Amino acid sequence: MELEEKVRRKVKKRMGIDEKRLRDSFKYAFQGIAQSYKGEQNLKIHTFIAILVLVFGFFLKISYVEWLVCLVLIGLVLMAEFFNTAIEYVVDLASPSLHPLAKAAKDTASAGVLMMAIISACIGLVIFIPKLIEFIGGLV
Numbered sequence: 001m002e003l004e005e006k007v008r009r010k011v012k013k014r015m016g017i018d019e020k021r022l023r024d025s026f027k028y029a030f031q032g033i034a035q036s037y038k039g040e041q042n043l044k045i046h047t048f049i050a051i052l053v054l055v056f057g058f059f060l061k062i063s064y065v066e067w068l069v070c071l072v073l074i075g076l077v078l079m080a081e082f083f084n085t086a087i088e089y090v091v092d093l094a095s096p097s098l099h100p101l102a103k104a105a106k107d108t109a110s111a112g113v114l115m116m117a118i119i120s121a122c123i124g125l126v127i128f129i130p131k132l133i134e135f136i137g138g139l140v
Contacts, residue, residue, distance in 0.1 A: 036085045043081045046117065050074040053124060060131040069127065073120040080116045084109040 036043055053070055062070070087109040095102035 032082070032086075036082055040081065040085050042113070043078070043085065046077050046081055050078065056128060060128065060135060062127060062131060066127050069123060073123060077113070077116050077120050080113045084113045 037047075053074060057067060057070055088106050091102045091105050
C-alpha cells in the first residue's frame with residue numbers, strides 16, 4: 001500500500017496536478033453553469049430542445065452516427081450559448097452605459113449562437129424527417 005501511494009505522489013508531481021486547483025476549477029465551472037441558467041432564457045430554450053432531440057432520438061431509433069452528430073451539435077449550441085453569455089457579462093462590465101460598440105459585440109455574439117442553432121436545426125431535420133416519414137408510414 002505504501003509503494004502505491006509513493007507511485008501516485010510521483011505521478012502527480014511529474015504531471016503537475018494540483019488536486020485543490022482541479023477541484024476548484026470544476027466547482028467554478030459548475031457555478032458558471034448555474035449562473036448562466038439563472039439568467040439566460042435562451043439557454044433554457046436550447047436545453048429544452050436538446051432534451052426533445054434526445055427523446056426523439058431514442059423513440060425513432062437513430063443510428064450510432066446520427067447520435068454522434070446530434071450530441072456534437074447539442075454540445076456546440078450549448079457551448080456557443082455559454083460563450084455568448086460570458087461575452088455579454090464582460091461587455092456589461094466594460095461598458096455599463098449604452099455604447100454602439102458594446103451593442104455590436106453583444107449582437108455579434110448572439111448572431112454566432114443563432115447561426116449555430118439554425119445549422120443544427122437544419123441537420124436535425126435531415127436526420128429526423130426521414131425517420132418521422134418512415135414511422136408515420138408504418139402507422140398507415
